[in-house]
Amino acid sequence: xxxxxxxxxxxxxxxxxxxxxxxxxxxxxxxxxxxxxxxxxxxxxxxxxxxxxxxxxxxxxxxxxxxxxxxxxxxxxxxxxxxxxxxxxxxxxxxxxxxxxxxxxxxxxxxxxxxxxxxxxxxxxxxxxxxxxxxxxxxxxxxxxxxxxxxxxxxxxxxxxxxxxxxxxxxxxxxxxxxxxxxxxxxxxxxxxxxxxxxxxxxxxxxxxxxxxxxxxxxxxxxxxxxxxxxxxxxxxxxxxxxxxxxxxxxxxxxxxxxxxxxxxxxxxxxxxxxxxxxxxxxxxxxxxxxxxxxxxxxx
Amino acid sequence: xxxxxxxxxxxxxxxxxxxxxxxxxxxxxxxxxxxxxxxxxxxxxxxxxxxxxxxxxxxxxxxxxxxxxxxxxxxxxxxxxxxxxxxxxxxxxxxxxxxxxxxxxxxxxxxxxxxxxxxxxxxxxxxxxxxxxxxxxxxxxxxxxxxxxxxxxxxxxxxxxxxxxxxxxxxxxxxxxxxxxxxxxxxxxxxxxxxxxxxxxxxxxxxxxxxxxxxxxxxxxxxxxxxxxxxxxxxxxxxxxxxxxxxxxxxxxxxxxxxxxxxxxxxxxxxxxxxxxxxxxxxx
Numbered sequence: 111x112x113x114x115x116x117x118x119x120x121x122x123x124x125x126x127x128x129x130x131x132x133x134x135x136x137x138x139x140x141x142x143x144x145x146x147x148x149x150x151x152x153x154x155x156x157x158x159x160x161x162x163x164x165x166x167x168x169x170x171x172x173x174x175x176x177x178x179x180x181x182x183x184x185x186x187x188x189x190x191x192x193x194x195x196x197x198x199x200x201x202x203x204x205x206x207x208x209x210x211x212x213x214x215x216x217x218x219x220x221x222x223x224x225x226x227x228x229x230x231x232x233x234x235x236x237x238x239x240x241x242x243x244x245x246x247x248x249x250x251x252x253x254x255x256x257x258x259x260x261x262x263x264x265x266x267x268x269x270x271x272x273x274x275x276x277x278x279x280x281x282x283x284x285x286x287x288x289x290x291x292x293x294x295x296x297x298x299x300x301x302x303x304x305x306x307x308x309x310x311x312x313x314x315x316x317x318x319x320x321x322x323x324x325x326x327x328x329x330x331x332x333x334x335x336x337x338x339x340x341x342x343x344x345x346x347x348x349x350x351x352x353x354x355x356x357x358x359x360x361x362x363x364x365x366x367x368x369x370x371x372x373x374x375x376x377x378x379x380x381x382x383x384x385x386x387x388x389x390x391x392x393x394x395x396x397x398x399x400x401x402x403x404x405x406x407x408x409x410x
Numbered sequence: 411x412x413x414x415x416x417x418x419x420x421x422x423x424x425x426x427x428x429x430x431x432x433x434x435x436x437x438x439x440x441x442x443x444x445x446x447x448x449x450x451x452x453x454x455x456x457x458x459x460x461x462x463x464x465x466x467x468x469x470x471x472x473x474x475x476x477x478x479x480x481x482x483x484x485x486x487x488x489x490x491x492x493x494x495x496x497x498x499x500x501x502x503x504x505x506x507x508x509x510x511x512x513x514x515x516x517x518x519x520x521x522x523x524x525x526x527x528x529x530x531x532x533x534x535x536x537x538x539x540x541x542x543x544x545x546x547x548x549x550x551x552x553x554x555x556x557x558x559x560x561x562x563x564x565x566x567x568x569x570x571x572x573x574x575x576x577x578x579x580x581x582x583x584x585x586x587x588x589x590x591x592x593x594x595x596x597x598x599x600x601x602x603x604x605x606x607x608x609x610x611x612x613x614x615x616x617x618x619x620x621x622x623x624x625x626x627x628x629x630x631x632x633x634x635x636x637x638x639x640x641x642x643x644x645x646x647x648x649x650x651x652x653x654x655x656x657x658x659x660x661x662x663x664x665x666x667x668x669x670x671x672x673x674x675x676x677x678x679x680x681x682x683x684x685x686x687x688x689x690x691x692x693x694x
Contacts, residue, residue, distance in 0.1 A: 159670070164519070165669040183524075187521040187522075192516065198512035211413070214416075216521060
């Protein structure tokens with residue numbers, strides 16, 4: 111357990127009669143960057159808020175660096191930097207007043223020069239009043255306050271929401287630097303390119319249950335590919351559907367057939383070698399296709 | 411806790427200045443008028459008032475030319491409503507408003523326990539109320555010699571204890587209610603309604619004898635207003651402060667147990683209160 115920053119076992123959470131989490135199991139290794147994905151209402155925020163002890167689950171175990179957040183939330187919070195999905199700040203404060211307040215809540219133990227460095231890197235003017243900031247600049251305040259004490263664990267709900275592409279890149283750099291400094295990063299996102307670029311591992315949650323845990327590369331390899339084959343003479347495409355993981359989508363006069371192939375293409379290509387193939391096309395699948403598969407279909 | 415105390419006072423800075431300034435101007439006006447009021451024979455004036463109105467405001471109408479009667483009728487009688495609404499609104503908003511606005515979700519992810527946070531806010535709230543009343547008291551005390559109120563600063567302070575007790579009682583009740591009902595708005599509305607109703611019933615009980623039976627169980631029965639200048643009823647005052655403490659403790663207990671919302675208002679959850687709900691839903 112000491113190798114894990116977060117351990118979640120059998121987490122269940124009800125809101126009244128609605129069951130939001132159906133027994134979530136998840137392990138996040140120390141020092142890794144884990145992308146936490148799922149459609150709206152799938153339980154991402156509920157899981158994060160259980161980790162922070164903002165809400166109490168009806169069943170299950172949570173440990174953050176071996177600490178139970180329900181019995182020692184302060185210790186967990188001291189080790190954590192949190193960026194909520196719906197960030198709200200004190201509108202009448204200036205950015206530096208807000209950050210000073212957050213610093214005071216942490217016992218004034220952080221280096222203010224690091225706060226200024228973060229603000230500078232994110233091109234954030236800390237003398238401005240929060241109510242006059244754009245949503246992107248408010249998000250930068252959120253990122254600074256999450257990173258400013260160099261936490262062991264970063265819990266980030268949609269960290270780059272509202273940021274322009276340049277700033278997104280800067281945030282990725284900051285998160286990688288945090289990881290290099292020993293931090294664990296647990297972030298939720300809907301930006302799939304961000305997940306591909308940043309995450310070492312991905313967990314997909316759907317209807318309150320983790321339906322997939324893998325690396326982005328493994329997920330891509332697991333993708334269902336669409337293969338279009340043109341034959342030199344009419345061939346019955348049904349012959350190929352006997353292969354495991356191959357499904358016929360459409361055919362035209364036996365001269366052209368489109369298949370969906372789960373996993374690698376080895377079996378299909380070997381079988382095709384006995385037939386006069388004129389042309390073969392495969393569409394490379396992105397993470398998006400994989401996520402859509404999980405987002406759209408029922409789990410199990 | 412002290413970070414939150416300081417933060418609460420800073421947030422109320424504008425209200426302290428606004429309310430303090432308003433109350434002090436009003437106090438100064440009252441004090442400056444008293445020298446003229448005490449010279450006038452108001453018997454003919456009060457005789458022209460309807461009996462019901464005289465009864466509503468009680469003895470202070472008859473003792474209008476005395477310092478305690480004057481301050482009771484012109485100041486403390488209304489202050490319980492005016493500053494009371496402020497206390498109730500801010501009591502209801504003290505914590506839950508931040509939850510509704512989504513601020514609490516982030517602040518409570520910092521290494522501050524819910525208890526520290528709660529009591530820091532409550533202490534800040536009490537200090538703010540005391541500061542506003544202090545400014546008002548100073549405005550009465552500083553020019554009192556020249557205006558011939560003939561009251562010592564200590565005597566003038568007495569009614570403020572009763573007023574503070576009532577403000578804390580209604581404010582703490584609003585805070586407790588905000589933890590129970592869906593929103594701070596509803597908590598504020600209910601508590602303000604109770605305060606106004608209590609005020610009216612208190613006044614009307616001087617006209618309608620039947621209301622006297624009801625009013626003796628209400629908090630404002632213990633409110634002496636300006637008459638505390640003549641002597642504080644400490645037994646009642648202690649009960650009122652104990653009542654306020656009880657509601658603060660209940661609010662604290664609810665705050666420790668509750669799930670925090672991300673933002674927005676909650677629901678009534680009335681279905682949860684229906685007994686055997688699970689059995690009924692299982693049967694259906």
